[in-house]
Amino acid sequence: MMAAASGTSQRSYSLSYFWYQLRRSPMMLLGLALIAVMCLSALLAPLLAGYAPDAIDLGSRLLPPSAMHLFGTDEVGRDLFSRVLYGGRQSIGVGIFVAVVASAIGAVIGCFSGIIGRTVDTLIMRAMDIVLSVPSLVLTMALAAALGPSLFNAMIAITIVRIPYYVRLARGQTLSIREMAYVQAARTFGAGRRHLVRWHVLRNALPPVIVQMTLDIGNAILMAAALGFIGLGAQQPTAEWGAMIASGRNFLLDQWWYCTFPGVAILITAIGFNLVGDGVRDMLDPKQKVK
Template sequence: MALHPFFRELRLTLGILARNPSAVIGGVIIAVMVLLAVGAPLLAPFDPVRLSLSDRLLAPGTTHYFGTDELGRDIFSRVMFGARISLSIGLLVIAVAGITGALIGATSGYFGGRTDNVIMRFMDVVLSFPSLILALALAAALGPSLVNAILATAFVMIPKFARLVRGEAMVVREMPYVAASRVAGAGHGFIIRRHILPNCLNSAIVLATLTLGDAILIAASLSFIGLGAQPPTPEWGAMIASGRKFLMDQWWYATFPGLFILFTVIGFNIFGDALRDVLDPRIRR
């Protein structure tokens, strides 16, 4: 029985990724982080928000693998639950920014002309600001909370998807099958939905993988300065902010959350680079 074209393409892609060392390393790192996030309620040895002042600032050992913080909370458990929060933040940011940016870019590239000029000039204005500084300003204006940090981070990511999809849309709109759809009486919405967006999917997926690490890093930075997750939420950036006061003597407090951020961002970046190479049609030839 012949495979559906989608599954045949998926099998081919997975086969090429499995032969790419960068993809394997990045995939393993991502898989470990996802496993920790999903299994945190079962694998964490302690409640991440339970206070135990008699155990405050204990060094890493057999009971508390990553030590404890100034309130006696187990850092290993908090880091595991922090993986759930950080990965959820990254996925939500990419979902909001990717869908919004793809719709904006497809509309801009398909219609062109004045519509394209207005939309792209606004995207250029947003891109002219450093992402972290703009996200900081937006989060400060909206108020310190995890939801506002997600919205601020998503906003600064939208232009990246919009510009990418816009470039793809300008090529696709000139294809014969798009002209045939117009002649057949298809509306603009139908053409964008059925022809423009599907042909931009591969590039958008690669960009989403590459920028997910950036989204996690920006959100952690906002939490670090108090504009993201609020205590006692076990979020990596907030944990580093609390642990910096004890860095000289209790090094483990800020080090372990920082290492998890480092490995997560590296994992998504190297996997995204490998995925970009695999989805490049020139590699398939």
């Protein structure tokens, strides 16, 4: 009974602290609001969109924004408002997938590398250094081109490039955590490396990884849009923000709406995730809890 009461009290304290930090961070609230609007718009696209995203109507090509077509139409008469809504599913989905998968793989590798040490640690980190020595966008483009132009291959390429960042971050945390008294005590009692990583190291190394993951969602969306813009990401007729901007760049001077609305969607989403990432960093910073 006492243990249950203690657990309930701890959860209540954590929830209260979470809301307290939210109230102190209006920019994080703004970021959450932006993300909520973009994510709900993408999820409710079938209800909000007045047209199918791939419906072609050559008689309505390149129409300006109006009551019939809120964001105008493209060169084959497709409704841009519908395509922006459906494109959010692709772009935001890529960002979340890349951040979650890259952080999970990188955190596990980094924690084991830091715990094992010696030759294995050296080999892993030198491999990560090789990947990090190449500019991220260049390496992502090379991998996407090697895998073939598609949204899925672009997503895989971005994930591979982002993993080393999490490996280095998790390893740095592990090198500090493994010297703690409770980890040394667990080793004394015969705990294996897998047990140490699972129960002691990984969960204590998570806060900076979570912060980096939150910030990386916006970066992944931007990178996926860049690959789509140069033809290595989503292919027509898939509705994806970067590919839409690529198709509309030839009409930018006369049909400004074609590129503008997908670009604004990218901007709003990236800003939202970056604001949330900054807020999460402040919430998980131990120094903030002292104040």
